[in-house]
Amino acid sequence: MVNVGVMGTGYVGLVHGAVLSSYGFRVTCMDVDEHKIERLNQGFSPIYEPGLEELLQSGIRKGTLTFTTNAQQVVQSSDVLFIAVGTPAKEDGSADLTYVWEVVQQIGKYINGNKVIVSKSTMPVGTSRNIEGYLGNMLKGTPYQAHVASNPEFLRQGKAVSDSLSPSRVVIGADSEEAVQMLKTVYATHLEQDVPFLFTNLETSEMIKYASNSFLAVKISFINELALLSEKVGARIQDIATGMGMDDRISPHFLQAGPGYGGSCFPKDTQAIVDVGRKNGEELYVVRAAIAANEKQKSKMVSKIEEAISFDGTLKGKTIAIWGLTFKPDTDDIRYAPSYDIIQGLLGKGAAVKVYCPQGMKQAARDWPELSGRIQYCGNEAECAQQADAIVLMTEWEQFRGVSWERMARSMRRNVFFDMRNMFAGDIAIRNWFQYYPVGSMEHG
Ligand code: NAD
Numbered sequence: 001m002v003n004v005g006v007m008g009t010g011y012v013g014l015v016h017g018a019v020l021s022s023y024g025f026r027v028t029c030m031d032v033d034e035h036k037i038e039r040l041n042q043g044f045s046p047i048y049e050p051g052l053e054e055l056l057q058s059g060i061r062k063g064t065l066t067f068t069t070n071a072q073q074v075v076q077s078s079d080v081l082f083i084a085v086g087t088p089a090k091e092d093g094s095a096d097l098t099y100v101w102e103v104v105q106q107i108g109k110y111i112n113g114n115k116v117i118v119s120k121s122t123m124p125v126g127t128s129r130n131i132e133g134y135l136g137n138m139l140k141g142t143p144y145q146a147h148v149a150s151n152p153e154f155l156r157q158g159k160a161v162s163d164s165l166s167p168s169r170v171v172i173g174a175d176s177e178e179a180v181q182m183l184k185t186v187y188a189t190h191l192e193q194d195v196p197f198l199f200t201n202l203e204t205s206e207m208i209k210y211a212s213n214s215f216l217a218v219k220i221s222f223i224n225e226l227a228l229l230s231e232k233v234g235a236r237i238q239d240i241a242t243g244m245g246m247d248d249r250i251s252p253h254f255l256q257a258g259p260g261y262g263g264s265c266f267p268k269d270t271q272a273i274v275d276v277g278r279k280n281g282e283e284l285y286v287v288r289a290a291i292a293a294n295e296k297q298k299s300k301m302v303s304k305i306e307e308a309i310s311f312d313g314t315l316k317g318k319t320i321a322i323w324g325l326t327f328k329p330d331t332d333d334i335r336y337a338p339s340y341d342i343i344q345g346l347l348g349k350g351a352a353v354k355v356y357c358p359q360g361m362k363q364a365a366r367d368w369p370e371l372s373g374r375i376q377y378c379g380n381e382a383e384c385a386q387q388a389d390a391i392v393l394m395t396e397w398e399q400f401r402g403v404s405w406e407r408m409a410r411s412m413r414r415n416v417f418f419d420m421r422n423m424f425a426g427d428i429a430i431r432n433w434f435q436y437y438p439v440g441s442m443e444h445g
Pocket of ligand 1: 264
């Protein structure tokens with residue numbers, strides 16, 4: 001039986017480890033965050049991801065899943081090591097590989113046999129090759145070999161467990177036959193399920209991940225720009241998206257207009273690939289434009305709210321209820337969420353802001369200290385709406401479908417609803433109680 005090690009127990013590492021343990025592999029997950037490991041050892045998931053806690057508890061019960069802060073232990077007990085630490089953006093947009101190199105150095109220090117080392121984190125092209133070179137040097141004069149592979153992760157937060165159990169594809173970049181064979185063993189279930197596999201070299205595999213995320217960001221920015229135009233010319237963006245999506249070459253996915261993309265991947269990965277382009281003398285104009293359009297989209301949403309409710313010429317004295325902080329539903333992740341920019345924009349113009357999010361408030365209180373004391377956190381959507389002049393729906397949480405529009409409207413000072421996700425675009429009832437502003441159509445021009 002193969003022993004698997006996962007270094008980094010975030011959204012990717014934890015889900016990956018839990019899923020592999022459910023296939024019967026003995027998995028050790030390692031993290032430097034002691035609090036996280038303590039919680040995990042007690043069977044609690046430190047992140048919100050549907051189905052994850054059950055999977056963790058089952059792995060712990062069966063003894064196939066263990067957690068540690070001890071790097072030596074995970075390196076020495078594993079045949080294959082997945083690197084799943086964060087690769088955030090630096091100030092200049094390039095990927096910060098500090099955590100990756102911390103882990104690689106520990107692997108180099110403790111390695112005690114032949115190992116397969118897999119880059120699961122999103123890493124700029126060339127990183128896996130550098131890891132291969134570094135470990136090769138460290139192992140000179142020993143009988144051991146480190147076989148390096150790139151195996152990017154494509155899971156979507158909020159659906160991470162089901163995506164890991166049945167991924168859209170498995171991409172394996174490797175020159176080493178040992179690495180390929182090991183990953184075929186690890187992913188035997190997916191091979192049996194006829195999940196598409198793509199075998200390629202290290203560089204191509206790394207680029208596939210950035211290319212995929214950048215392409216999706218471009219698609220979102222494209223439809224968002226057209227949404228802004230649609231609001232001016234009397235067109236309806238959702239019907240435009242439907243009409244475009246009927247063409248197989250375009251597909252209807254990722255054509256939903258909104259307040260701008262966010263999350264822990266698109267913003268940083270688009271910047272990182274632009275940086276790689278620049279360093280290699282190739283300006284990536286299309287991706288750069290998507291980044292600029294995304295920034296414009298977020299500020300346009302603030303202007304839209306301002307124009308609609310500043311009946312006395314200012315947002316001062318107005319209270320705005322924000323529903324949803326996370327960058328998408330079914331996650332507690334607020335990294336680069338557009339809600340942050342919208343809240344900052346509204347506060348900057350003098351509005352008072354109340355917020356409610358089913359899962360994101362704990363993280364927001366911790367990670368957005370600059371907002372503490374400036375926004376009011378509420379216990380539910382009704383409390384958030386009370387005495388507000390407008391509701392701004394930032395995240396399409398399913399539970400928002402259950403609210404009584406009458407009850408909300410009656411508790412508010414004014415009844416304006418900005419639906420940044422077009423969640424209620426097809427709902428007649430909301431329009432009986434609210435002046436309703438979707439994204440990308442001119443209901444209230
Ligand atoms: P995360 O921030 O949730 O988790 C990273 C974890 O690594 C943290 O728990 C941190 O404590 C740990 N860590 C840092 N240094 C460490 C070290 N030296 N040893 C062990 N652990 C260490 O990050 P994430 O969202 O899981 O993303 C991880 C990588 O996967 C990133 O490169 C990201 O771009 C990529 N990715 C993320 C997603 C996603 O949806 N979140 C999807 C695909 C790919």
